[in-house]
Amino acid sequence: MGKPVGIYVRISDDREGRELGVERQEEDCRKVAVREGDTVVDLYKDNDIGASTRSKKPRPDYKRMLADAKHGRIHKIIAYTSGRLTRRPREHEGQIELAERYGTEFQYVASPSFDLNTSAGRRIARILAANDAGEAEDISERVCREKQQALARGEWIGGARPFGYQGTIRDAYGNVINREDVGIKIIEHEAAMIQDAVQRVISGESLYAICEKWTHSGVPTPRGSKRWYPATLKRILVRPRNIGLMEHRGVVLEGAKAIWPPIITEDEYHAVRAILLDNEHRTTYRGSRSLKWLGTNLYTCGVCQDLMRSAGISSQGAGGENHAAYRCKHGLHLSVRADPIDAIVNTYVCARLAKHGADLIGVPDGDAVDLHTEANALRARITELEDMLGEGELSRTAFLRQRNKIITKLDGVNADLASRSTGSVLSGVADAPNPAEVFMNPELTPIERKRAIVDALCTVTILKGRKGRKPAHLAGDYRDRVVIKKKDAV
Known part of the structure; x- marks a missing residue:
């Protein structure tokens, strides 16, 4: 007699949101249920979520499946492989508890199935759990190393499509057909929007007003939303990528030059950051969405x-x-x-x-060239200090003291460069x-x-x-x- 079954499907990486991987898993799992004469009670699906010890995302359907098994709603769990259920040894122990206390059975499409109510089955499960966890960590280390090498070469390391640059294009079979252009090739009309927005911000226009124009233009956000919001626009306008700088986890990588072309000039970049990242500017006339009168907070x-x-x-x-x-x-x-x-x-x-x-x-003076030279020299000095720290020639305390002095001076130079660009107001x-x-x-x-x-x-x-x-x-x-x-x- 068949049993009430829950099918669990999961894929770790689904950047395009197509769910093709989980659909294939579901199809194969349903074939097993039909062959065994079981009744599928529910489908549990965690798409684009990892199951290794390195993954930080919660898996809501996995938790719901465990609860249903404890309450007797399902008596068997079918998954494509044991690794689809979990790659965490602690969660394997939770599955063993389900089998021992509630009689839950586990069956897999493409990996061996074993009885967790026996000592031999539990031994096999724990060996596979350790192997799955080790394999996940090997993949994580390899991916991290590949990303570090890509960063050193100035390449894009992935993530959400950066507005202004090409995203992935796939054929009818889901294969990427423009891999060499992803994150590198400029989308001209989006780049023009960024350039125009930078000039508008420098000229005194608010992010809210620019967002209204972008929303009415019909161009969606990188995530497909029709509505633009100031926070989204701000992140785009102040990102180092716009001038060909590499950024990783919020830190600009000194000495790493990106292979993608810039969208705006360095002067424009420093000017727009000085405006949008300055708390004083955010509370004055530049950022308000409700201004109707010329003199509010100005006279x-x-x-x-x-x-x-x-x-x-x-x-x-x-x-x-x-x-x-x-x-x-x-x-x-x-x-x-x-x-x-x-x-x-x-x-x-x-x-x-x-x-x-x-x-x-006015006519720009030649001092800007000297300021750029000074800024580059200060950045080079920071790199030199980092090398000295790494080689043990400088203590961390001395490094931080000298670096902070240079950063303070560099901020002043960048502010001077930014003030020269604000002549664009007129x-x-x-x-x-x-x-x-x-x-x-x-x-x-x-x-x-x-x-x-x-x-x-x-x-x-x-x-x-x-x-x-x-x-x-x-x-x-x-x-x-x-x-x-x-x-x-x-």
């Missing part, structure tokens, strides 16, 4: 020198309408209508752009045929970039109204409430 209160914020205020009197206003963050010093203040600032910026145009961007606007028109066009210059341009060209301070005068919105003149001070050209 300064003339009383307390704190930043102004926008707020909705009702006009006084019958029939009064709501209007946007700027208020001191303390809410006590002053409040002023937003529209006329922004109009004054816009007029100032447009006039300066029209008068000076591309001269505001690029495309100040050098346009009609810069004022481009500045005022919301399609060409989003609010985030307008604010960055204002911040680059001037400081705006709001003064308190004088006592005894009519409110400015009744007098119709706000010019004596605004102080605009010019900043030097970028």
